[in-house]
Amino acid sequence: MEDAVGYRLRRAQLAVFQQFNEAFAAKDLRPTDFAVLLLLSCNQGLKQSEVAEALGIQRANFVAIVDGLEEKGLVERRKSEKDRRVQALYTTRAGSDYLKELMPIWAEHEERLIARLGGTRERDQLIHLLKRLCD
Template sequence: MRDDQAGKVARNASVIDFSMIEDAVGYRLRRAQLSVFQDFNEAFSAKGLRPTDFAVLMLLTRNQGAKQSEVAEALGIQRANFVAIVDGLENKGFVARRKSEVDRRVQSLHITEQGLAYLDDLMPIWQEHEERLLAKLGGKAARDQLIGLLKRLYD
């Protein structure tokens, strides 16, 4: 076996070398997102809740009657994909669609009493999830710094 072939075999049998991308912002953001979502999914697995569903319910607590398109845009979700999300929440009785009184073509979203009660049950789980993230970051100051940096990337 030639030396270059032996090197390839040795690399394939060992840990992958990430040195070319280990400091890439996009790579680290994606790995962080996966870690956060994994923790979220484990915490909420018994509730059958996805991060997106939770985000919609949270937004609607302060934005009753928001247009479906506005909520989708606020969460960065394509409208076509958002319809299925709202369908699922509506089928569970957590969200209600209503025709806008101003423009009957527009759907407004409202969190239901059942949705609010469900969200109340979820809040302690979410708080524990957030506390685990804070602990990994080293506290509130580190979280605030991270959030500030992330905002600069997309604002």
């Protein structure tokens, strides 16, 4: 098992998520919530289905995630201006402010990961290899 790619990927994911949860423990934030906020901060007005697809989340599960973010006042649904049947997602002012608070924590978390990998060159190599698995 030690040399099995799938096993190593899963162990790495668990370790990274554990470290993320420790870094963000005081903020009561899950990795998925952070990913949604970060994606929406740069892409206001995306359809729910687009965000779910971009993050690899099943639509049925994504609704609950958005419900939670909406209850916290961080995200809001609006009818799309292009298609009134579609819900578009936007970060609220509170969501944008919250994300600004989170970014330094995320940056420190990323820096710790990069250091454990051996530097940015190794990070870039790992990302390149992981992308090859997704293509």
